[in-house]
Structure formats: structure tokens, C-alpha cells
Amino acid sequence: MDETDVVVVGSGSAGSALAGRLSEDPRIRVTVLEAGSKDTNPWLHVPIGYAKTMYHPTISWNYQTEAEAELHGRSVPWPRGRVLGGSSAINGLIYIRGQAADYDHWRQLGCTGWAYEDCLPYFKRSQNQERGGNEFHGADGPLTTSDLRDKGVLPQAFIDAALELGFPRNDDFNGADQEGAGWYQVTVRNGFRCSAATAYLKPNLKRPNLRLITDAQVQRLVIEGGRVTGVVYRVGNEERTIKVTREVVLSAGAINSPQVMMLSGLGPAQHLAEMGIAVQRDIPQVGQNLQDHLQARLMYRANQNVTINERVNSWLGMAKMGIEFALTRGGPLSFAAGTSGLFARVLPQSATPDVQFHFIPWSADSVKEGLHKFPGFTISVCQLRPESRGEIRLASPDPMAKPHIHARYLTSETDKQCMVEGVKLAHRLAETKALGRFIAEPYAPPPNAARDEAALLEFVRRNSGTIYHPTSTCRMGEDAGAVVDTELRVNGVGGLRVADASIMPTVVSGNTNAGCIMIGERCADFIKRAA
CATH class of the missing domain: 3.50.50.60 (FAD/NAD(P)-binding domain)
Structure with missing residues (x-):
């Protein structure tokens, strides 16, 4: 033995x-x-490679929750790392x-x-x-832990939008205070x-x-x-x-x-x-x-070619991205699952930030389906301290045999309120001068849902998913x-x-x-x- x-x-x-x-x-x-x-797949080492590995048939466990009652019975994909290094x-x-x-x-x-x-x-x-x-x-x-090598005009516009709404600038989310808008650091x-x-x-x-x-x-x-x-x-x-x-x-x-x-x-x-x-x-x-963080992703059609969508959907654009990463280790292939971000308080009883935003300069209905054919970007919002327990x-x-996972998202009224308020704040960010100038129209949720709390909760129930925590x-x-x-x-x-x-x-x-x-x-x- x-x-x-x-x-x-x-x-x-x-x-x-x-x-x-x-x-x-x-x-x-x-x-x-x-x-x-072992971690021999090359996509495991390129930063943007998570888009290729998260739902990989052997690299991920590819778990699914059981039917979630508050999400209209949807089963939510839960990828977890099944490879050297885990998740x-x-x-x-x-x-x-x-x-x-x-x-x-x-x-x-x-x-x-x-x-x-x-x-x-x-x-x-x-x-x-x-x-x-x-x-x-x-x-x-x-x-x-390092700074992003390639930041881009849209992620900067998201930071400017938060500042326009009165949120403080934060150059270190892991420093003295988490609240505010700034750039994420990455591993x-x-x-x-x-x-x-x-x-x-x-x-x-x-x-x-x-x-x-x-x-x-x-x-x-x-x-x-x-x-x-x-x-x-x-x-x-x-x-x-x-x-x-x-x-x-x-x-x-x-x-x-x-x-x-x-x-x-x-x-x-x-x-x-x-x-x-x-x-x-x-x-x-x-x-x-x-416990897990639930996220809702708001997506917008851009009125300019300033997103990753148009580059990914072009053979020339793809070639340029590969060359840029090979020569400088920069460009879209160096991106994480969020470039700039915001930590904010949306509930009156919260003494510290209760929502986190990830700004992503591309859009997709799902990672599996690939990026949209039109220029687009995403604002992801997640509640930081859920009360729901699974x-x-x-x-x-x-x-x-894979175990049964019961996340029981949104079984707390506070969780529902926090997600709705977070989505409302995302809409306000999109309406600022700093970010609004890049938007042709909202893609999800539709414009008529922006201020209807019942419609926003319905959007969260039908479209939200795990942020993998x-x-x-x-x-x-x-x-x-x-x-x-x-x-x-x-x-x-x-x-x-x-x-x-x-x-x-x-x-x-x-x-x-x-x-x-x-x-x-x-x-x-x-x-x-x-x-």
C-alpha cells in the first residue's frame, strides 16, 4: 500500500x-x-482562454443545478475546474x-x-x-497580480460613467476601501x-x-x-x-x-x-x-466599432489579435472576465458595497454560442451578500455520479430587491454621457423594462446565472x-x-x-x- x-x-x-x-x-x-x-491545453494559459475551457467536456466538471423555483424552473450551468489548478x-x-x-x-x-x-x-x-x-x-x-495590459476606450467610459453618477474613483479594490469604480487586477x-x-x-x-x-x-x-x-x-x-x-x-x-x-x-x-x-x-x-453570487448581464448594441465582437467575427481581426498577443502579450486575448468594475451600495441598509459590476467589452447570449454578430458590450451585476441558502x-x-445542487437563488426578498436595484443602477450608468454616447440601443433587457421593477425582476429570473462563486x-x-x-x-x-x-x-x-x-x-x- x-x-x-x-x-x-x-x-x-x-x-x-x-x-x-x-x-x-x-x-x-x-x-x-x-x-x-495536467494543464496541457494551451487555452488554459491564455487569459481569454476561459471562454474555451469553462464548458470544455473534460477540463470542466460541467455541473448543473437542479430546477430553480425562483428562476422559472431553469437549471443553471455550474462549470468548475477539473484540471490541474482546479477552477x-x-x-x-x-x-x-x-x-x-x-x-x-x-x-x-x-x-x-x-x-x-x-x-x-x-x-x-x-x-x-x-x-x-x-x-x-x-x-x-x-x-x-498585475494590471491589465490593454484597457480600451469602452471600459474607460464605464469608469467615467460611474464618476459622472458621483461614485468615487478607486485604484485599488483590495486596498483601504472597496467602494468605487476602477480597473480590475488579474492573476x-x-x-x-x-x-x-x-x-x-x-x-x-x-x-x-x-x-x-x-x-x-x-x-x-x-x-x-x-x-x-x-x-x-x-x-x-x-x-x-x-x-x-x-x-x-x-x-x-x-x-x-x-x-x-x-x-x-x-x-x-x-x-x-x-x-x-x-x-x-x-x-x-x-x-x-x-451560497453563491447570482449575476444578471445587461447587454447593449454599440454604435461604433469599439467592441471585441466585430474583431472576433472577422478572420482579419482574429489574426491581428493573435499577432498582437504573440508580440506584446496584449490585446483582447489578454482580457479577463471583466476589465473595469464598480462596487456600489444600492440598498439603504447596506453600510458597505452590496453589488459588484463587471464591464466586458463584448456581448454574447452564452459563452457556448459565441459573440454576437453586431458590436456590443456587457454590464454584469451581481449581489455580493446573498441571504438565500442552498x-x-x-x-x-x-x-x-454528479451530486444534486440546489442553489435556491432569490428565495430571499432582500436578494430580489438587491438584484433589481443593481440592474436599475446599470441602466443609469448606460444613460450617462460618458457611456451613452457609445450605445445604439439596449439589447437585454429591452428599453421598456428599464424602470419597471416587476419587469426587471422577471428579467433577472429568466436570464440570470451563477458568477461561479x-x-x-x-x-x-x-x-x-x-x-x-x-x-x-x-x-x-x-x-x-x-x-x-x-x-x-x-x-x-x-x-x-x-x-x-x-x-x-x-x-x-x-x-x-x-x-
Whole structure:
């Protein structure tokens, strides 16, 4: 039987950071099990490549939610990375940590040691900030964060539109304050994507105590006497077992970490019994508390050829984009899933921004269908702190079966109000002089819906989708219902921790990649101290 000290399940944002840091101690043997393959597809390294990989048949898990009642029964696609680097290899590259208030709220919920002042040193330690270090940023870490190389006239017009409406200019969304309009920073190094695996894992595989096994689909945990002692996984048709002398860490994400726990008999006892799985420990909250950011995308026809649509729909334009990226690492191929952005408050009770806008200088009904044939652009709005809660459930005891995902979007009246107010603000931004001069007409929603709240809510219900930030299904806390404690140890189970977005008590106010990397960094320190 194979043996190691620590097994990390998943090479995504948290898993790669954890394994890379943990292997700095030569006394700890670390094995990473990744269900996907190595990151050999070239689109995984070109920034705009997420448009090619997000729904790829093998690179993505291609999950779907169950029918969402408040979205007229629609099933929402949930792509997640199934490749070296996990979702950090197929995400939109935007580097956002969330608000200081998010982490201070975690502390108020009982997560001692997870206030913003506790987490900031780990954000800084992880970061190689292109602009240099300061009180909020590090410059010596593995993860490169950089400014966009190509900004364009339309994204600048969006910033100008926000300033025209009275919002402040913000040149650092991860600095002293999140509110305002400005440019996003991205996880890009020398023009190419800097995934968590690129930053933490691949450069360190030469270490004799760090091993990566790809195409390794975890089946279940081996539990003996209330302690995890190994992992059963499958490579092709072969089932293998690896024994652990210290710990297993689940870093498989908000869907797969609770799935692996439940397949192993750790979860809600009644649900496990229904699946025919022997209960090792009744942990009712495993798979519960699911949270995600819902987004609505407003699209506009442009009256000038200043969008990416017209370039993509031309062979000459495509050739020019390829040449531009090859020579300068700039141009549209260097774009992230948002160029400029805005964090704003739309609800009167909100003390900090409650919506996030991504401005995108192209438009499409879906990534799969390709860009529109006309010049167009998109304003995406998402609610930052949803009250709606969903769950992850097993579909069957078969480890290869996709779990049931119940997001339960818009089950809170506050969530509905916030989304409608966010869409209304997007309309006001489009009506400014700065941005309005580029608009021929609204494409979605139609002009007559702009000020009708019922019509806007209907638009959200029929057209909104995930912005790819599922969290909180293995909630951290010090209360009896928490799945993991504040050092990420699963309550009542020896030798098992969880380190990924699933441990977040509440979803952070923004993109989740940076927060997951911070969690991986912290977990490495917890394990080193325990060792």
C-alpha cells in the first residue's frame, strides 16, 4: 500500500497553495490527488482562454443545478475546474479579496482568528503585486497580480460613467476601501494566466517530498476508529488506496468536498441512510449553507466599432489579435472576465458595497454560442451578500455520479430587491454621457423594462446565472453545528481537515479565488504547527 504523511484532495486555489507551502518542510511528505489531467491545453494559459475551457467536456466538471423555483424552473450551468489548478485554471482571472468587513463578520460569528487583521498577512504572503508591496499588498509571494495590459476606450467610459453618477474613483479594490469604480487586477504573469498550480505547485514538484497524481478520482476516505487513515481513489479502471500517517485535507471545493465526506459516511445521517451509506459520523451541516453570487448581464448594441465582437467575427481581426498577443502579450486575448468594475451600495441598509459590476467589452447570449454578430458590450451585476441558502446532496452512492445542487437563488426578498436595484443602477450608468454616447440601443433587457421593477425582476429570473462563486457547504465555526473548527479540523473526526471555499461561513463580497488561496496558506501553517 502506498503511504504518505498528508494527502491533499484537489489542486485548485486552496489545494495548490496548501501543498506548496506544506512541502516547504522537508520532513512532511505531501501527495496531491487531482481528479483532472495536467494543464496541457494551451487555452488554459491564455487569459481569454476561459471562454474555451469553462464548458470544455473534460477540463470542466460541467455541473448543473437542479430546477430553480425562483428562476422559472431553469437549471443553471455550474462549470468548475477539473484540471490541474482546479477552477483557478478556468476562472475569469480577477483578483478580489472581498471586504475587511467580511472577515470581521466571520469573527463575529465565532471564527476566532479569522478577522481581517488575521487574514491580511496571508493575503500579503501569497501575493507578488506588480505595483510593489505596501500595507495591503505583498511583492514576494508566488501569486502574481498585475494590471491589465490593454484597457480600451469602452471600459474607460464605464469608469467615467460611474464618476459622472458621483461614485468615487478607486485604484485599488483590495486596498483601504472597496467602494468605487476602477480597473480590475488579474492573476496574470508575463502575459499568461497564473493559476494556483502555476504559482504554488508546479514550480515545487522537484521537491522529493511533494508528489502530484493526476486523473485520480477520489472514491472515499478510509476511516478507522473515528480517524481518517487513508484515501481510496481511482485511476482509469484501477482502484488504489493511499495510507496517511498524519492528515487528509479536502480541498476539492464547495461541491466536491462535501460530496467526498458524504460518500465516506460523514454527513447528515438520514440522507446517508437513504443513499445506503454506513454512517461514520452524523454531521448534519455537511452540504448545507450553500451560497453563491447570482449575476444578471445587461447587454447593449454599440454604435461604433469599439467592441471585441466585430474583431472576433472577422478572420482579419482574429489574426491581428493573435499577432498582437504573440508580440506584446496584449490585446483582447489578454482580457479577463471583466476589465473595469464598480462596487456600489444600492440598498439603504447596506453600510458597505452590496453589488459588484463587471464591464466586458463584448456581448454574447452564452459563452457556448459565441459573440454576437453586431458590436456590443456587457454590464454584469451581481449581489455580493446573498441571504438565500442552498444545499449539496448526493444523487447516489456512486462516487462518479454528479451530486444534486440546489442553489435556491432569490428565495430571499432582500436578494430580489438587491438584484433589481443593481440592474436599475446599470441602466443609469448606460444613460450617462460618458457611456451613452457609445450605445445604439439596449439589447437585454429591452428599453421598456428599464424602470419597471416587476419587469426587471422577471428579467433577472429568466436570464440570470451563477458568477461561479459557490461557498460555505462545510461551514467553519466554534458552535456545535459547524463542520470544521477554526483550524479547519472536521469536528469529531480525527486526521481530517477541509480547506477551500466550502469552509467560508459566508461568501465574501467579490470573487473567491484570492480568499481560497489565503485559506490554503493558513491551513498549511495549522498543519505545520500540529506536526
